[in-house]
Amino acid sequence: AQSVAQPEDQVNVAEGNPLTVKCTYSVSGNPYLFWYVQYPNRGLQFLLKYITGDNLVKGSYGFEAEFNKSQTSFHLKKPSALVSDSALYFCAVPTGGGNKLTFGTGTQLKVEL
Amino acid sequence: NAGVTQTPKFRILKIGQSMTLQCTQDMNHNYMYWYRQDPGMGLKLIYYSVGAGITDKGEVPNGYNVSRSTTEDFPLRLELAAPSQTSVYFCASSYVRGANEKLFFGSGTQLSVL
Numbered sequence: 001a002q003s004v005a006q007p008e009d010q011v012n013v014a015e016g017n018p019l020t021v022k023c024t025y026s027v028s029g030n031p032y033l034f035w036y037v038q039y040p041n042r043g044l045q046f047l048l049k050y051i052t053g054d055n056l057v058k059g060s061y062g063f064e065a066e067f068n069k070s071q072t073s074f075h076l077k078k079p080s081a082l083v084s085d086s087a088l089y090f091c092a093v094p095t096g097g098g099n100k101l102t103f104g105t106g107t108q109l110k111v112e113l
Numbered sequence: 114n115a116g117v118t119q120t121p122k123f124r125i126l127k128i129g130q131s132m133t134l135q136c137t138q139d140m141n142h143n144y145m146y147w148y149r150q151d152p153g154m155g156l157k158l159i160y161y162s163v164g165a166g167i168t169d170k171g172e173v174p175n176g177y178n179v180s181r182s183t184t185e186d187f188p189l190r191l192e193l194a195a196p197s198q199t200s201v202y203f204c205a206s207s208y209v210r211g212a213n214e215k216l217f218f219g220s221g222t223q224l225s226v227l
Contacts, residue, residue, distance in 0.1 A: 044218045103155045
């Protein structure tokens, strides 16, 4: 079965420092992978997706994700964190023949001054 | 552009009561989804629909029902509310299937069953 795992419940980083939010996947065949962000009291918003091609995917708000097939990982990164990046981040993988998305448990990112 | 609209935003139910969570989208999307979000558990899919008149169960369908009579609307029905259904519910939609297209989410319905 297709699945993703987010090993960290929370990540703390100082503003201006690089940030990484981790995601590993278990997928048969070529993976499609997604990152979404949820700001407080809001629905999820799409950040980026990997389908095929370049291992570094660029997305919204300066985020990027690195696909690593040998480590089965799809980590979300940003070179310089902002306080406004503080939110809940989810990675996701299509399941059910591609008709639906299954989400990881989420990682709370806290960026402090 | 309204996008995906959910009503109500908040609701408190007594055990055994019923209610319908409304979801409508104005993007002419074929695919619609209902998720519930519990702390530390991520999002769990309740039901989804690939088009008007077609619905299918997700991971956690027990205690819920859905219908899809139009492309725009995808209401979620709770018949006999239980405390285990206390959660935040999100409706989402996409034009094509979830593997290829980003989902657009509503702002959620916070439901408490007491």
